[in-house]
Amino acid sequence: TTHKLLLLPGDGIGVEISREVERVIAILNGKGGPNSFEVERDLVGGAAIDAHGVAITEEAMAKAKTADAILFGAVGGSKWDDVPYEIRPEAGLLRLRKDFDLFANLRPAICYPALADASSLKRSLVEGLDILILRELTGGTYFGEPKEIVALENGQKRGVDTTIYTTSEIERIVKVACDLARKRSGKVHMAAKWNVMKTGVLWRDVTVATHKDHAPDIELELIVADNCAMQLIRNPKQFDLIVTDNLFGDILSDEAAMMTGSLGMLPSASLGAADPQTGRSKALYEPVHGSAPDISGQGLANPIAMIASFAMALRYSCNMAAEADVIETAIAKVLDNGLRTADIMQNGLTKVGTEEMGKAIAAEIETALA
Ligand code: NAD
Numbered sequence: 001t002t003h004k005l006l007l008l009p010g011d012g013i014g015v016e017i018s019r020e021v022e023r024v025i026a027i028l029n030g031k032g033g034p035n036s037f038e039v040e041r042d043l044v045g046g047a048a049i050d051a052h053g054v055a056i057t058e059e060a061m062a063k064a065k066t067a068d069a070i071l072f073g074a075v076g077g078s079k080w081d082d083v084p085y086e087i088r089p090e091a092g093l094l095r096l097r098k099d100f101d102l103f104a105n106l107r108p109a110i111c112y113p114a115l116a117d118a119s120s121l122k123r124s125l126v127e128g129l130d131i132l133i134l135r136e137l138t139g140g141t142y143f144g145e146p147k148e149i150v151a152l153e154n155g156q157k158r159g160v161d162t163t164i165y166t167t168s169e170i171e172r173i174v175k176v177a178c179d180l181a182r183k184r185s186g187k188v189h190m191a192a193k194w195n196v197m198k199t200g201v202l203w204r205d206v207t208v209a210t211h212k213d214h215a216p217d218i219e220l221e222l223i224v225a226d227n228c229a230m231q232l233i234r235n236p237k238q239f240d241l242i243v244t245d246n247l248f249g250d251i252l253s254d255e256a257a258m259m260t261g262s263l264g265m266l267p268s269a270s271l272g273a274a275d276p277q278t279g280r281s282k283a284l285y286e287p288v289h290g291s292a293p294d295i296s297g298q299g300l301a302n303p304i305a306m307i308a309s310f311a312m313a314l315r316y317s318c319n320m321a322a323e324a325d326v327i328e329t330a331i332a333k334v335l336d337n338g339l340r341t342a343d344i345m346q347n348g349l350t351k352v353g354t355e356e357m358g359k360a361i362a363a364e365i366e367t368a369l370a
Pocket of ligand 1: 013074075078289293294300343
């Protein structure tokens with residue numbers, strides 16, 4: 001199988017970390033196995049604004065449409081602070097999310113043993129941690145209307161956000177959660193606030209019904225979202241997969257992520273609905289971090305989040321779980337060997353730049369596949 005990838009490096013360190021992913025792709029292609037990759041490239045974000053006046057061109061969108069997976073670096077930077085709001089760098093990412101209806105956001109929080117001391121929690125709590133937060137990405141409080149600030153007659157203002165969810169929006173994300181859980185520990189937590197929110201009641205009822213109809217083999221536990229936030233700190237390893245709405249997912253995924261050390265370590269995936277004919281989902285893979293203007297162009301960026309995002313693409317879009325494991329093991333080995341980019345540096349270990357880290361991971365992958 002030839003998998004079509006669209007690589008959109010973007011701006012700042014997005015460009016630097018994308019080179020390291022290309023290095024890994026080249027190694028997999030060089031192995032001549034049953035799977036290979038055809039990589040197309042295009043501009044997104046500030047780079048696309050500079051070249052074409054828009055954050056993503058129709059041509060790039062057409063490439064994205066035919067790609068099996070989109071690999072996205074990062075966008076933004078102060079150079080584009082003054083461009084009109086509609087064409088700002090982030091508009092490229094938002095267009096991709098919207099046009100492909102990427103409603104399921106997967107944020108793994110994996111604590112590599114070598115980095116357990118970089119966490120703000122005790123080693124015993126986080127060592128070996130492997131949680132997946134599944135966040136609904138296209139509905140809820142961030143998109144519901146009305147969304148406004150209204151001036152009142154008494155001189156005060158009133159801010160309004162509206163949380164809206166429909167049965168089908170909840171059903172489809174809970175199905176994704178159950179399907180993912182089947183490939184993991186077989187257990188799902190669903191976090192919502194049915195004690196005080198009507199959307200929470202709907203989340204609870206639809207989750208229970210969907211679980212009963214679609215995945216009775218999966219163990220389901222309902223948890224109130226604020227208790228979930230507390231339990232994540234108290235005993236994070238009790239969780240394997242947490243599915244939740246857009247707002248709670250935003251907060252819980254950041255909380256879980258920070259247990260693992262640095263922003264430079266965190267991959268993510270955003271999946272759309274499965275195509276009824278092929279069964280495949282449109283998917284975009286990206287590091288959680290931004291374009292890091294403070295370190296861009298200096299070869300300091302940690303490429304691990306980007307490389308781990310590619311591993312997620314192999315797992316979820318290319319049916320190449322074994323190769324994804326090889327990449328994740330290679331990352332763990334390089335960390336075990338004491339190599340660190342500046343963001344995860346610890347006393348007594350070896351400080352390396354973006355390229356050296358990328359090359360070391362690539363070498364481990366090459367050895368594992370030899
Ligand atoms: P950021 O994630 O770019 O950086 C935050 C801090 O983390 C910085 O100190 C940075 O140096 C560090 N950092 C981030 N990634 C790193 C890596 N791989 N290796 C080492 N250190 C790393 O967030 P920010 O500074 O708030 O935003 C910078 C720009 O990125 C802004 O224009 C923002 O809008 C944009 N942004 C884009 C995305 C995206 O493309 N999805 C996400 C967040 C922010």
